[in-house]
Amino acid sequence: MKRFPKNFFWGSATSAHQIEGDNFNNDWWEAEQKGLVPHKSGKACDSYNRYEEDFDLAKAMHNNAHRFSIEWSRVEPEEGKFSDEEMEHYRKVLQALRARGLEPFVTLHHFTNPIWFAKIGGWTNKKAPEYFARYTQKIADSFGELVNYWVTINEPMVVISQGYLKGCWPPFRKKDLLGWFRASSNMAKAHKRAYKILHKKIADAKVGASRAINWYTPAHKGLLRVAESLVISPARFFKDRWFFEKTAKYHDFIGIQYYSRSKFSFTRGFFHDEREERSDFGWEIYPEGIYHVAKEIQRKYKKPIFITENGISDADDDQRPEFIKNHLIWLHKAIEEGADARGYFYWSLLDNFEWSEGFTQRFGLVEVDFETQERKMRPSGKLYGKIVENNGF
Ligand code: BGC
Numbered sequence: 072m073k074r075f076p077k078n079f080f081w082g083s084a085t086s087a088h089q090i091e092g093d094n095f096n097n098d099w100w101e102a103e104q105k106g107l108v109p110h111k112s113g114k115a116c117d118s119y120n121r122y123e124e125d126f127d128l129a130k131a132m133h134n135n136a137h138r139f140s141i142e143w144s145r146v147e148p149e150e151g152k153f154s155d156e157e158m159e160h161y162r163k164v165l166q167a168l169r170a171r172g173l174e175p176f177v178t179l180h181h182f183t184n185p186i187w188f189a190k191i192g193g194w195t196n197k198k199a200p201e202y203f204a205r206y207t208q209k210i211a212d213s214f215g216e217l218v219n220y221w222v223t224i225n226e227p228m229v230v231i232s233q234g235y236l237k238g239c240w241p242p243f244r245k246k247d248l249l250g251w252f253r254a255s256s257n258m259a260k261a262h263k264r265a266y267k268i269l270h271k272k273i274a275d276a277k278v279g280a281s282r283a284i285n286w287y288t289p290a291h292k293g294l295l296r297v298a299e300s301l302v303i304s305p306a307r308f309f310k311d312r313w314f315f316e317k318t319a320k321y322h323d324f325i326g327i328q329y330y331s332r333s334k335f336s337f338t339r340g341f342f343h344d345e346r347e348e349r350s351d352f353g354w355e356i357y358p359e360g361i362y363h364v365a366k367e368i369q370r371k372y373k374k375p376i377f378i379t380e381n382g383i384s385d386a387d388d389d390q391r392p393e394f395i396k397n398h399l400i401w402l403h404k405a406i407e408e409g410a411d412a413r414g415y416f417y418w419s420l421l422d423n424f425e426w427s428e429g430f431t432q433r434f435g436l437v438e439v440d441f442e443t444q445e446r447k448m449r450p451s452g453k454l455y456g457k458i459v460e461n462n463g464f
Pocket residue numbers: 086089225226229283328380418425
């Protein structure tokens with residue numbers, strides 16, 4: 072029997088733009104209309120209207136927590152002007168979670184920015200931390216009594232590198248090193264300010280950020296392996312560590328988002344090995360990685376850990392049940408060996424708008440028919456529900 076710690080948080084995660092629909096006021100929506108990204112989010116899962124139905128599904132899986140994001144561009148559609156109506160909406164969302172016994176884990180920034188903010192330079196604007204602090208203050212003042220667990224920024228290093236190095240997400244800058252540096256420095260400052268604001272306002276606040284942290288190994292053996300390892304470590308610094316080093320004192324927990332392993336070789340760079348089992352997305356399925364990552368974070372930061380995302384794109388649901396089980400087995404082993412993991416959030420509750428891939432990648436425990444918005448729990452959702460009910464296997 073593998074039991075998880077008492078009071079372990081079990082849930083799944085979503086983000087506003089990926090599920091709500093009609094997010095007219097953010098930079099992703101704008102990019103979608105201009106054809107700068109391949110797909111349009113449209114109504115997405117219409118969760119803006121169907122959130123109660125969604126939370127019922129989470130409850131049916133015996134979850135006791137749920138991670139979602141507040142859409143900044145909804146609550147502050149114009150600079151400095153907050154929408155009472157949208158604030159009221161998110162209050163209802165939070166109450167709906169509480170009514171179902173689901174502890175809210177609230178993300179303040181999940182990839183999208185209000186258009187007004189993007190127009191004035193977004194995260195490269197030196198006032199960006201101030202704007203983010205004002206938004207955080209508003210949320211803390213309004214929802215402080217309803218929320219203890221906060222994720223300030225989702226995968227800061229991913230959103231900045233997609234936007235300023237690869238140039239495939241807003242603001243579509245390629246190899247803009249200065250932009251990368253300014254944006255990530257401002258995000259780090261914004262995180263620190265949000266951390267302080269939330270703590271000042273909420274006595275029991277637990278504040279962190281979520282970190283995309285995959286596992287990386289050399290592709291070869293022997294001498295080449297040594298050389299490859301020498302590249303992996305500094306590359307990881309810029310891929311996932313930089314932001315967290317800069318803000319190290321300002322995390323009550325570390326949010327780990329683990330999906331896959333990449334191998335590194337000098338000819339291919341980082342890649343998913345075709346010879347290994349892979350998901351619909353082509354990402355290698357490597358459950359052991361969650362163990363290494365949790366242990367590494369534990370050693371380095373000695374702080375509580377939440378797995379704020381872990382999931383697989385698998386339309387047929389023929390890999391997901393094993394994926395979940397095996398990742399939890401390895402996570403359990405890390406806990407037995409001292410990792411202070413206190414919760415697990417599967418990505419995602421629902422099939423949703425997967426950024427550049429649109430609706431083609433299916434991550435949900437619940438299948439969504441995007442024509443009818445009908446939701447159907449997948450067998451893996453039922454399995455997850457059983458594991459949660461037993462707090463283990
Ligand atoms: C992001 C999600 C995304 C998921 C799967 C994470 O990096 O936080 O928004 O849908 O990965 O790609």
